[in-house]
Amino acid sequence: MLSDVEIRTTKPKLKPFKLADSNQLYLVITPNGSKLWRMKYVFDGKEKTQSFGPYPLIGLSAARQMRDEARRLLLDGIDPAAAKRQQVQASIESSRLTFAVVAAEWFELNRGKWAVRHGNDVLRSLKRDAFPHIGKIPICELTPPKIVETLRLVEDREAIETAKRLRQRISGVFGYAIAAGYVDRDPSEKVDAALKPLPRKGHQPAITDLATLTKMLSDVEDEYARGITRLAVRFIALTAVRPGELRGACWDEFENLDGDKPLWRIPAERMKGSLERKVEVGGDHLVPLAHQSVAILNVARKLLGSRHLVFPNDRDVNRPMSENAIGYLINRAGYRGRHVPHGFRASFSTIMNEWANRDGAPGDRDVIDLMLAHVPRNKVEVAYNRAGYMPRRRELAQVWADKLTAGLVPPEAVAHRPSQPLSTGRSRRVRRPFS
Structure with missing residues (x-):
């Protein structure tokens, strides 16, 4: 049997030669001084050789362990x-299965189950917050501390819910x-304990008194803005849709604007929630339009033409209006902390439900829920509700608009107010009502 001293002191010769250990393990010493571990064995009637690596990287004890395993x-x-x-092949393939590669497979498998909007959110969050930090790491090598480190970077932006x-x-x-x-485990499963707790959520600020709400709209429309x-x-206040649904409104979603039953058909993929949930409530969200809402659309068309988007971005007409544009305008009018764009839904719900209790017809509260795209309590009659309640939904939309x-x-006057304060003297700016 070999010893470390014998291996270290043996000098190379002009030709390769072997130093035998035991149980077919031996060391090949080449003319250039390399010392390589080998093992002879017979498998399926054929003599074969197994390589274990070079000495001293593979010591005598390690070589014997590898021989015994063989x-x-x-x-x-x-x-x-x-x-x-x-x-070796499995190790190579494992190194290729990075988190980003596996995440792409997962995304492709699930994207058909999601609304387009939700799928875009998922992909954007992974590309922005996960891939730069763990995307290139083989998924089998990811550990809870590494995942926590990645999530901490999101928390540092005060985006606790995003994390x-x-x-x-x-x-x-x-x-x-x-x-x-x-892999055989999920290292992210238990990391919640290491993350910051979600801040306690309050209701979104909303004005729920009709007179105050109308005064707020008047104040907002007096502000300088596009x-x-x-x-x-005004349109989001009338329709009580979500801000994202308003910003993405396209002209081809509107029907019968010149007729007696104007309608906004918001596609299911632009609505909040899973596709299964939307199919459950009938797919597209139908918004019957009061004549005041149609008037706004007519003015918008004169203002910007029949481009794809109804409410486009200031700098690029092919992109939706900034998600902050409406909120900033409300804040400038003096209503910061009192009302937000999403608050118009609460305004509509509160005021119209109070009206329904006093002056409405039986079932109006359910109709109001349908107008907000809420899941009906009685899901058995969902299909009937969407079709059968449409006349009443249209009537309530007009009641709300009139109030x-x-x-x-x-709306013509609203659109043609100045977008910027007028300066004095030679530097006086020209009003730009269409900006």
């Missing part, structure tokens, strides 16, 4: 050389990876 494989009827090749959602999406990727046989932004504020716009100036 002999155990032989006893189980496994070729040690073939097993090693498979292990929670990102953790859920990372966990979703690992759930797929486990099912696909890439004409299309002012129109957008809300009483005393407000026509």
Whole structure:
């Protein structure tokens, strides 16, 4: 049997030669001084050689352990050389299965179940917050501390809820990876304990008194702003849709604007929630339009023409209006902390439900829920509700519009107010009502 002293002191010769150990393990010493571990064995009637690596990187004790492991494989009827090749190939494939690669597979598998808007949010959050930090790491090598480190970077932006959602999406990727046989555990599963708790949420600020709400609209429309932004504020107040649904409004979503039953058909993929939920409530969200809402659309068309988007961005007409444009305008009018764009839904719900209790017809509260795209309590009659309640939804939309716009100036006047304060002297600016 060999010893470390013998191995270290043996000098190379003009030709390669062997130093035998035991149980077919030996060391090949080449003329250039390299010392390489080998093992002879017989498998399926053929003599083969297994390589274990160079000395001293592989010491005598380690070489003997590798020899013994190879002999155990032989006893189980496994070729040690073939097993090693498979292990190397598996290691290579594992290194290629980075988190970003597996996340892309997971996304493609699930995107058909999601609304387009939600799918875009998922992909954007992974590209922005996960891939730069863990995207190139093999998924089998990711650890809870590394995932926490990634989520901490999101928390440092005070985006606590975003960090929670990102953790859920990372966990979703690992759930797929486990099912696909890439990994056997989810290191993100228990990291919630290391994350900051969600701040306590209050209700979104909303004015729920009709007189105050109408006064707020009047004040907002007196503020300097783009004409299309002012129109957008009045339109969202009339329709009580979500701000994202308003910003993405396209002209081809509107029907019968010149007829007696004007309608805004918001596609299911632009609505909040899963596709399953939307199919459950009938898919597209139908918004019957009061004549005041149609008037706003007519002015918007004169203002900007029949481009794709009804409420486009100031700098690029092919992009939606900024998500902050309406909120900033409300704040400038003096209503910061009192009302937000999403608050118009609460305004509509509160004021119209109070009206329904006093002056409405039986079932009006359910109709109001349908107008807000809420899931009906009685899901058995969903299909009937969407079709059968449409006349009443149209009537209530007109009731709301009449109440809300009483005393407000026509939309033409709103659109043509100046977008900027007028300066004096030679530097006086020209009014730009169409900006």
